[in-house]
Amino acid sequence: MEHQRRDTRLDLYHDRYAARAFGMKESAVRALFAVANRPEVVSLAGGMPNIADLPLDMVADALSDMIQSPAGPKALQYGSGQGEPMLREQICEVMAEEGIRAHPDDVTVTVGSQQGLDLITRIFCDPGDVVLAEAPSYVGALSTFASYQAEVVHVEMDDDGLVPERLREAVLTLTARGKKVKFLYTIPNYNNPSGITMSLERRKQVLEIARETGLLIVEDNPYGLLDLEGERLPAIRSMENDQVLYMGSFSKTFSPGFRVGWVLAPHAVREKLVLAQESATLSPPTFSQYAVSTYLKVHDWRHQIVVFRDMYRERRDAMLKALTEYMPAGSSWTHPKGGFFVWLTLPAGIDSQAMLPRAVTNRVAYTPGTAFYADDLGARNIRLSYCYPTPERIREGVRRLGEVLNRESQLNRTFGIHPGAHAVHNVESNSPHPDQA
Structure with a gap:
């Protein structure tokens, strides 16, 4: 048998x-x-x-008042695929803190900035396309790029952030090999994971390279308002409107649980983002948008x-x-x-x-x-x-x-394995070191 x-x-x-x-x-x-x-x-x-x-009692009272107001039924309904107009206006006020002048029509609300990155990658990257990213870079971004079968090429950093010469070399070398370099992904403020901040001079140099080579910059800035030493540098997007897509989030400056982020993009890109958003979620959660908008309206969010x-x-x-x-x-x-x-x-x-x-x-x-x-x-x-x-x-x-x-x-x-002669004892560094083992 x-x-x-x-x-x-x-x-x-x-x-x-x-x-x-x-x-x-x-x-x-x-x-x-x-x-x-x-x-x-x-x-x-x-x-x-x-x-x-967070003043949770104030947040609770504000949300209760919002639900019982005429806006309450709207907060519990479907909304716009681009996001609620009142919140997009307030987002422009938040971005102004870092020198960005923007119009609400160019803002697309997302389910956290992570979804913004997913939508950007979806509309720009085909399998085999190249995304440039700092070395090291945010693990959530690397996962998103991999899910769309994009190839990630890292660009060296030092204590001033992304090294412009290495960026130019990467773009020119990859282009000469016939690769399509779709964008540079960067976290210029307090990079996750390294904590390094791109200097003002480097921001200008990176932007100049982008203009010379036609490179799109995706600027991810969840931590920009959380400067700890009184030095807030202008966002890259504040220096250039058309070459930079900017992503922001309320997760670090209000609450991650509401999952509200945004993408600021040129008009043509914004239209594609809204279409991608509608196919993914129909609309970002309306209640979360009203909650964040109410918080910004009734609370001194800057303080x-x-x-x-x-x-x-x-x-x-x-x-x-x-x-x-x-x-x-x-x-x-x-x-x-x-x-x-x-x-x-x-x-x-x-x-x-x-x-x-x-x-x-x-x-x-x-x-x-x-x-x-x-x-x-x-x-x-x-x-x-x-x-x-x-x-x-x-x-x-x-x-x-x-x-x-x-x-x-x-x-x-x-077992005879010793630190190299260059190693130093208990010295802070402003440079991430790649694996040298």
Whole structure:
């Protein structure tokens, strides 16, 4: 009697998926959430904003009044695919804080800036097209580009941000090879994950290269208003209207739970974005838009941002102080002037991904640097987030991380792996280091 063969594949639909589905990967940050949220673990991994300083009683009263007002039924209905007009006007006021002069007609409201990036990639990128991105770059952006089968080419950064010469070389080299370079994706303010800020001179140089080569710039700016040292640089979009698509978000300056972001784009691009938005969601959530609009109208949101800055500055300073105290020889890190993140470079011979289980065992979590590269670099790097834990928890988390790193360093010495001669002890750096191992 013949035995009938049984298919042992776990996914019976494997052969039915579109090719682009195989480029989709689990977020390295989301994969850590289950572990990082355990109360005994100090999580320095995720970039979750701290909303404890929001006046929740005021927000609750404002939302209640809004629901009971004549606008209430509108807030619970379908809305425009482009977003509600009153919110788009207020978004222009928010962008004016960074020197951007814009018209509400050129604003498209999105479900967080992440959806904005998805819509931009959808309307611009065919499979095999190239997206240029800083090295390192935001893990959520890299996942979006991969899902549309775009090729990511990283461009070197230093302590002043993106290196213009490397950008020009990348554009010219790729174009000579017949590649279609669709846009440069950049986070010029307090880059996620490195914390580095692109200098004003570099912004001008990058924009000049874009004009010379016809390169489109996608400027992602979720942290721009969260400057911690009193130096707010103008957005790249404030210097150029047609060459730059600008993405913003209320997730870091109000609440991530409402999922409200936006894209500012030239008129022709805006039309395509609205069509893509309508095919994806029909319309961005109307209630969330009314909620954000009400908050901006009834609350002193500019002062609230000052409150957030003071809170995040205290946390950043606590992390930098703890790193100086607890990191072993051969370590270095950035000194962010705003935003949420510090980029840590480990002593030679230590792999951040391989070390993560041992760190979690020691009750501290972080995000390995490899998550922020499309080309497998970053093994010697760690992104540390200071936005959510209290200063005391930050200090304890860095102390626990220091214990793990010291044990790893001791093992390396035992087996004859030593830091390079160039390594320095407990020195802050303003430059992210790619994997040198």
